[in-house]
Amino acid sequence: MTSAVTAAPPATRLQAKGITKRFPGVTALDHVDLHVAAGEVLAVVGENGAGKSTLMKILAGVQSPDVGQLMVDGQPVEFRSVDDALDAGIALIHQELNLSDNLDVAANIFLGREPNVGGWIRRKELEEQSREHLRRVGLNVSPRTLVRDLPIGQQQLVEIAKALSINARVLIMDEPTSSLSQRETESLMQVIAQLRQESVSILYISHRLGEIQRIADRVTVLRDGKNAGELERSEITHDAMVCRMVGRDVSRFYQRHPHTPGEVALQVKDVTTTAWPGESNSLAVKRGEIVGLAGLVGAGRSELLNAIFGVDPILSGTIQVDGQPLSAGDVRESIRSGLALVPEDRKQQGLILEMTIRENVSLPSLTSDAVAGCLVNRSRERSLCDSFRESLGIRMAGREQLAGLLSGGNQQKVVLAKWLALKPRVLLLDEPTRGIDIGAKEEIYRLIDQLAGEGVAILFASSEMEEIIGLSDRVLVMREGKITGELPRDKVSETAVMDLATA
Numbered sequence: 001m002t003s004a005v006t007a008a009p010p011a012t013r014l015q016a017k018g019i020t021k022r023f024p025g026v027t028a029l030d031h032v033d034l035h036v037a038a039g040e041v042l043a044v045v046g047e048n049g050a051g052k053s054t055l056m057k058i059l060a061g062v063q064s065p066d067v068g069q070l071m072v073d074g075q076p077v078e079f080r081s082v083d084d085a086l087d088a089g090i091a092l093i094h095q096e097l098n099l100s101d102n103l104d105v106a107a108n109i110f111l112g113r114e115p116n117v118g119g120w121i122r123r124k125e126l127e128e129q130s131r132e133h134l135r136r137v138g139l140n141v142s143p144r145t146l147v148r149d150l151p152i153g154q155q156q157l158v159e160i161a162k163a164l165s166i167n168a169r170v171l172i173m174d175e176p177t178s179s180l181s182q183r184e185t186e187s188l189m190q191v192i193a194q195l196r197q198e199s200v201s202i203l204y205i206s207h208r209l210g211e212i213q214r215i216a217d218r219v220t221v222l223r224d225g226k227n228a229g230e231l232e233r234s235e236i237t238h239d240a241m242v243c244r245m246v247g248r249d250v251s252r253f254y255q256r257h258p259h260t261p262g263e264v265a266l267q268v269k270d271v272t273t274t275a276w277p278g279e280s281n282s283l284a285v286k287r288g289e290i291v292g293l294a295g296l297v298g299a300g301r302s303e304l305l306n307a308i309f310g311v312d313p314i315l316s317g318t319i320q321v322d323g324q325p326l327s328a329g330d331v332r333e334s335i336r337s338g339l340a341l342v343p344e345d346r347k348q349q350g351l352i353l354e355m356t357i358r359e360n361v362s363l364p365s366l367t368s369d370a371v372a373g374c375l376v377n378r379s380r381e382r383s384l385c386d387s388f389r390e391s392l393g394i395r396m397a398g399r400e401q402l403a404g405l406l407s408g409g410n411q412q413k414v415v416l417a418k419w420l421a422l423k424p425r426v427l428l429l430d431e432p433t434r435g436i437d438i439g440a441k442e443e444i445y446r447l448i449d450q451l452a453g454e455g456v457a458i459l460f461a462s463s464e465m466e467e468i469i470g471l472s473d474r475v476l477v478m479r480e481g482k483i484t485g486e487l488p489r490d491k492v493s494e495t496a497v498m499d500l501a502t503a
Helices: 052-059 082-087 105-109 123-136 152-164 182-197 209-215 238-246 301-309 331-336 346-350 357-369 378-391 408-420 438-453 465-471 494-502
Strands: 012-023 026-037 041-045 067-072 075-077 090-093 170-174 201-205 218-223 226-232 264-273 280-286 290-294 314-321 339-342 426-430 457-461 474-479 482-488
Touching (some): 026 201, 041 209, 052 090, 052 170, 052 201, 082 090, 090 152, 105 123, 105 152, 123 152, 152 182, 182 201, 182 209, 201 209, 218 238, 226 238, 238 438, 264 301, 264 457, 280 482, 290 301, 290 438, 290 494, 301 426, 331 339, 339 408, 346 408, 357 378, 408 438, 438 457, 438 465, 465 494, 474 494
Parallel strands (some): 026 226, 041 218, 090 170, 290 457, 290 474, 339 426, 426 457
Antiparallel strands (some): 012 026, 012 067, 067 075, 218 226, 264 280
């Protein structure tokens, strides 16, 4: 009788044991363990501030641990730099892509490692090798294409091809789909499946739990800088991940209090933007009303919000706040009228990362709070910062901590705080919870509901269907720069929104 042969489990490729990392005033990681096998997709989840980014930077050689040991293929290693990690086959793909958009695809893939003879780049060989790596990620573009001419999803694939060109055996992907369309996300999922077949290990960090359920072989959960649990493939569910991440029930995320809308606060009539000169849009938002702006990536939602606030010029039409017309393209007048915009990209447009939390929170209020009309009111800055630290639950080491050192969710709260300090009557929110964890989302949803209860008119754009359905009193759907329809709360569904977004 022949006995059955059991396949040996894949060998552990990368392991972190007892990793501890301290920064002034905070322990980011406290004896954290992690391991990933060859050809395995390991998802790492946790709230913002749980330690995910710090751990990934240590694995990629960006930072060194204070305590603990890294092992590759069972052997102890010490990464003193990113190059050390790359030499070991470990590559980190940041959420903000690290590409030179003025160079072509081939130049980006082999930047600093170009095949050459006597210092002269062998262009033909460069392009041939680039084509092979582009084929591996399923990207059918010419190696001579400028990166700036590619959509963000294809740029993401170029970044992966770049990592594969150094023979990366472990790919760390940090929020890889946060800026991708549904179609681009699907392409990335297929690439990950192919890389798994080629025995490439994937560390996948995402707040989109549906994606993790789909692709992860295993989940490691971090909470407050410590291991909070691990889930095998058969155990990976939305509720199981959330329970371990936040340690509380968040099933009632979108519980709304009924608000009776008041008078029209924001009136947009026949507005045409420079991004979509052939389309005009009209909308109204009442006091105490939350109106969602839905649509596919590139539908024109951000452009419309920017035009309403005055960041982008309008070609025609009128905008009124409380019945008073605004001058087109005048942000200062918009702010004086009670209009505020929380932009999509908090790092580039919402914060000055090199400034302190105190300075960021008080920035829009400098003029109104100035002493003798010209001196910065330090006392007011401190009181504002302390007030919002408490009311919004901003986790920070202190007022003088640099905004760039905060987690994504806490950065978003600082952006909200600086505008709420002006007590806006109309609040425009562009992707208000992009790239932040499920616990921080809950807090922001509660804040939005509270502001509506206080009579603030809210117009928000979101790519997350659950957010649109859960928060909105009404939903306006955009396609190719045009509002194609409106759905009352009782008619909002994913199918109804997608029908209008793709019709």
